[in-house]
Amino acid sequence: MSTPTIDVTPMDRTAIRVRVEAALYEFLGRKAESAAAAGLPADVVDAVRSFLFAGGKRIRPLFCVLGWYAGGGAELPDSVVRVAAAVELFHAAVLIHDDIIDDSDTRRDQPTVHRAVADRKRTVHDRSAAARFGTHAALLIGDFGLVWSQELLHTAGLTAAQNAAATPILDAMRTEVNYGQYLDLLTTGRPTRDLDQALEIIRYKTAAYTVQRPLQLGAALAGASPEVLAALSGYGVPLGEAFQLQDDLLGVFGDPTRTGKSTLDDLREGKHTVLLALALRDATPEHRAQLDALIGNPRLDARGAARCREILTATARPEVERMIRDRWLQVQRTLARAPFPPDAVAGLRSIADAVIARTS
Amino acid sequence: MSTPTIDVTPMDRTAIRVRVEAALYEFLGRKAESAAAAGLPADVVDAVRSFLFAGGKRIRPLFCVLGWYAGGGAELPDSVVRVAAAVELFHAAVLIHDDIIDDSDTRRDQPTVHRAVADRKRTVHDRSAAARFGTHAALLIGDFGLVWSQELLHTAGLTAAQNAAATPILDAMRTEVNYGQYLDLLTTGRPTRDLDQALEIIRYKTAAYTVQRPLQLGAALAGASPEVLAALSGYGVPLGEAFQLQDDLLGVFGDPTRTGKSTLDDLREGKHTVLLALALRDATPEHRAQLDALIGNPRLDARGAARCREILTATARPEVERMIRDRWLQVQRTLARAPFPPDAVAGLRSIADAVIARTS
Numbered sequence: 001m002s003t004p005t006i007d008v009t010p011m012d013r014t015a016i017r018v019r020v021e022a023a024l025y026e027f028l029g030r031k032a033e034s035a036a037a038a039g040l041p042a043d044v045v046d047a048v049r050s051f052l053f054a055g056g057k058r059i060r061p062l063f064c065v066l067g068w069y070a071g072g073g074a075e076l077p078d079s080v081v082r083v084a085a086a087v088e089l090f091h092a093a094v095l096i097h098d099d100i101i102d103d104s105d106t107r108r109d110q111p112t113v114h115r116a117v118a119d120r121k122r123t124v125h126d127r128s129a130a131a132r133f134g135t136h137a138a139l140l141i142g143d144f145g146l147v148w149s150q151e152l153l154h155t156a157g158l159t160a161a162q163n164a165a166a167t168p169i170l171d172a173m174r175t176e177v178n179y180g181q182y183l184d185l186l187t188t189g190r191p192t193r194d195l196d197q198a199l200e201i202i203r204y205k206t207a208a209y210t211v212q213r214p215l216q217l218g219a220a221l222a223g224a225s226p227e228v229l230a231a232l233s234g235y236g237v238p239l240g241e242a243f244q245l246q247d248d249l250l251g252v253f254g255d256p257t258r259t260g261k262s263t264l265d266d267l268r269e270g271k272h273t274v275l276l277a278l279a280l281r282d283a284t285p286e287h288r289a290q291l292d293a294l295i296g297n298p299r300l301d302a303r304g305a306a307r308c309r310e311i312l313t314a315t316a317r318p319e320v321e322r323m324i325r326d327r328w329l330q331v332q333r334t335l336a337r338a339p340f341p342p343d344a345v346a347g348l349r350s351i352a353d354a355v356i357a358r359t360s
Numbered sequence: 361m362s363t364p365t366i367d368v369t370p371m372d373r374t375a376i377r378v379r380v381e382a383a384l385y386e387f388l389g390r391k392a393e394s395a396a397a398a399g400l401p402a403d404v405v406d407a408v409r410s411f412l413f414a415g416g417k418r419i420r421p422l423f424c425v426l427g428w429y430a431g432g433g434a435e436l437p438d439s440v441v442r443v444a445a446a447v448e449l450f451h452a453a454v455l456i457h458d459d460i461i462d463d464s465d466t467r468r469d470q471p472t473v474h475r476a477v478a479d480r481k482r483t484v485h486d487r488s489a490a491a492r493f494g495t496h497a498a499l500l501i502g503d504f505g506l507v508w509s510q511e512l513l514h515t516a517g518l519t520a521a522q523n524a525a526a527t528p529i530l531d532a533m534r535t536e537v538n539y540g541q542y543l544d545l546l547t548t549g550r551p552t553r554d555l556d557q558a559l560e561i562i563r564y565k566t567a568a569y570t571v572q573r574p575l576q577l578g579a580a581l582a583g584a585s586p587e588v589l590a591a592l593s594g595y596g597v598p599l600g601e602a603f604q605l606q607d608d609l610l611g612v613f614g615d616p617t618r619t620g621k622s623t624l625d626d627l628r629e630g631k632h633t634v635l636l637a638l639a640l641r642d643a644t645p646e647h648r649a650q651l652d653a654l655i656g657n658p659r660l661d662a663r664g665a666a667r668c669r670e671i672l673t674a675t676a677r678p679e680v681e682r683m684i685r686d687r688w689l690q691v692q693r694t695l696a697r698a699p700f701p702p703d704a705v706a707g708l709r710s711i712a713d714a715v716i717a718r719t720s
Binding site: 035039040041044097100101133136137139140143144146147148150151154155160163167168171174175178179181182183185186200 | 508
């Protein structure tokens, strides 16, 4: 596929998204062709492609591209778009594995990969054998995503200097998100009043992985100075924390028709979020007893969830909203004195506003 | 850890092994230090390290190093040892995920990672919750292995030219083994008389992944010519096929005290091996009916397995042994005219003999 080059500015999020998606589509098209040529089953590429194109905010590639501009990069080259696309492909793999771990049925309004494969197998297997097959196929499909995101990076057309600057950031990012997932696994089902631990999970799972590292990656490709990389941390870490705090609120109070996620899942799983840690810390003994009984119960119903929401609204929700505002102010302060070109500042300010105001 | 440099020759498999293991140990030691410094749990590094050092033949790093010599490389540099170690770390990740998919209890005479984690959780969870936790933790621990094998490569100290030569081979290798695993998953439990499909699985899972690609990787690091890379395929593909055919025999007829694997697992799972495909193709109707009833039965007992072995010995085993000999002869013919230095030929001949004669 020959993609017409689309000019991009830091403010033009749609153009950035279109270019990243074209790079993903082209790469997976080549994977489909080589599978067909080798007589290999098409379903692996199909599964990765359906998952990637069912939706997703493309926020990590966007930050990667904004990092490129913040680092002083000029007109956006295809090589940087491909690196941004590789980050999105890596993220798809993380989510496919995450959905196995969380036993989630839907993501992006579609059945999750393990569930979709299991559903197709119901014609030949009983329910539990089909579920097992779906889980194992999705495990491997996630592994393909990890491996192919590497290949997309390797074939992005970076210079040796860009490669050398980018790989330490990518290595850090991948280790951080894995530790975030691992901490999440250790604590899920046992939410506690340990606020520090909930914040640590946010830092690994989101602040570094979703915002700070993609920004630094793009900036490193542009040859950014250590000062620029540090300023991107000063912007990215609070914004990433705000993003996740907002995500936790949306997971409980959001509109499922907008978020594509049930508002029961986080409560049923007993995710150790800042919201729950604060609620358990500040609730009255009576409320705490109710939360303990309701949260982490896999059969929690709409009525129980409504009761949780009442208690959370009375206790932790205002504090979480305050934490989000604090972080938004930190972001503004960093941007006011950051050594980035003006159009990069405008782009970063605009995405920060969108993150804080988002409803999905 | 400062490791004294150990001089290596292509014939000295123990010295190669010691250097690769020292590189792995040092890398994981650094991972343990950074986890401790960040207040992260030690159990991820511990799990990867215990798994890696419980055993393993280190055959892929060995082929990587032999490829270096075959490609004309002189004294073995630490950078090449680290690449070989990265291949072994990648393999550990593949095995950790493979053990989840196969629901294996033991590997290398130890509990598998998911089982070991589940066993430790039995004190706080019921059996099924502990098993689920073990599976999910092992999924993430495998992901850490994949990510860290990349980091070990990135920090191996390769030149830009070596990087450019090595990455296409590594990308191919990783995709091939994933497809091998995927084909295995699709066919397990439904062994058929389809010999071509069984051979295709072998080529992806073993011939390319275990032998051909590691050899070509090492050779590419030495700057080998296309002729050398082609000759390494002529050696590696038949040897890899022979290795896997031997593995299939050992999986059914081997000595568990030597292989560390039960001789019931392959039969219970109904792995679609060449051995079974040939047996189903050539058996009498009566024998075929017995195999159909016994193979793929998760409750197959020692007596049923003994009956399978009798039928396989009467039908497919001699043919598999003949296929192994044929491939061994191809290996010899390639070596007789290969453009490798004489000491590399000697090393490759010696490992080929060991592979064919192996009992574990």
